[in-house]
Amino acid sequence: MHVLATAGHVDHGKSTLVRALTGMEPDRLAEERRRGLTVELGFVWTQVRERTFAFVDVPGHRRFVPTMLAGTGPVAAVLFVVAADEGWQAQSTEHLAALDALGVRHGLLVVTKADRADPGPVLADAGERLALTSLGRVSAVAVSVRSGRGLAALRAELAALGDRLPVPDTGADVRLWIDRAFSVRGAGTVVTGTLGAGTLRVGDELALGRSGRRCVVRGLESLGRPSAAVAAVARVAVNLRGLDRHDLSRGDTLLTPGRWRHIDELDVRLRGAKAGELHRELVLHLGAAAVACRVRPLATDVVRLSLSRALPVRAGDRGLVRDPGEHRVPAGVDVLDPSPPALRRRGAARARAVELAGDPAAAFVRRHGAVALDELRALGWQSHASERVGRWAVADGLLDEAATRAREAVARAHARDPLSPGLALEELRRELDLPGELVAVAVGRTDLVVGDGLVRPAGAAPSLPAPVERAVREVERRLAREPFAAPDAHDLAGLGLGPRQLAAAERAGRLLRLADGVVARPDAVEAATAILSRLPEPFTVSEARRALGTTRRVAVPLLELLDAQGHTRRDTDGRRTVRGAHT
Known part of the structure; x- marks a missing residue:
């Protein structure tokens, strides 16, 4: 489906053209039909060469410009209507300025009432005006609804326009800008909007943007027909479970949960005006939303907008700022950074403008050091010039700096x-x-190792404090004379070797702890195995104790260690054999 806004004309001629194209009535209100003046948004559709075209018929009168912008903001193409007998009007200028500010690049020019006046001059004049905007040179058709002249040509141009429109991303995150919300007896709350990207399905859980409240898609309707799923681009009506009609208003959004960030401050690039030309109090129009904002210039074409209400904004979004007091649209805006830093220091605005002239996404990563890729996508940045590590975007040099800091932190911890x-x-x-x-x-990236939840240097054994070093040397001298005659707890305490000191000596490779308060030489396992392999087998603990020249206090934990390491095997009667001793 292709969705176009019909804009540019204030009287009943525009609605008459849409009615002739679609066979449907775009003016929903009796007041609109009575006065011949579009007041609210109208929605109709038609088939052209097996393609569906939906139209959002927007008001033309300047009193209803916010409504016009709510209908135009989410769409990518326009049917711009001017009457041959009236020519270019003030509302035509304001509508075109809004389309230019929104950056709309696709459209058709239609000059109506070609039976009442020569359409040639109006075609030429309007075509030149459109050519100076984002629309550029567009195809133009003169029509007469009364005689039918030009309607076939208009349908042919619509089909050609459909070939030129960009292909939507139907797998994108959903952001449905709500332009109507109402209740239907027996169905409950229904909202309508233009789905510009993504796909909606019955049963989907969505989040109401303003509050984050969850709701479920109870039913979907597009072009008057119920559907289990609707893919972009489409006009869609969504029946919601979990929200009351009074919870909703125009400009709210339905969002894929967890995929959007609500922003009340953003840095934008201006189109069509310089920062110094803007008033400091304006209204930002984005999608179907209209939000008051304060403007702070950063550079000639870059400003910061502080919003009165947070919106689900992403980098790359396009909108416009409007001056309601002067009834004009001074500029379009392209969102550069939807999560900018505070500007607190003198010269910060100027430095920020320089940063935005580069890669705002990379600047965001530099500012935060490391950012989850999902967070960057939620802010609208699909690409950036940062290092990617797993699911993280990392500022250049951060990990090397972190490696240096890690070494220093481990060294400080050891010194303490x-x-x-x-x-x-x-x-x-x-x-x-x-x-x-x-x-x-x-x-x-360092020579550190991680084990048991601890970080320590690899390679060389850690040094021991001088008092511990002296005590360990004394134990080593005793064990050199009698390898399995471990000092008792009283002796160790006298030397100043408690549990922490013995643990440090073991990590240093100086002693082997067999049990609490029981230590041996580091080579005790190999030495004991060699001695025990000469015993008649199987042997008892007492026989092993005598062979090793030690006490039961040492022999029992030593034999248990030999069992655990597979050097000996313990039989059910408690006697042991040395594994591989007779092979």
């Missing part, structure tokens, strides 16, 4: 507590202020 087994990984994550996945990548 030389007996510590290492720096807790969670503590390092907090210090680096990075997600755990990126901490692991940063540590991987």
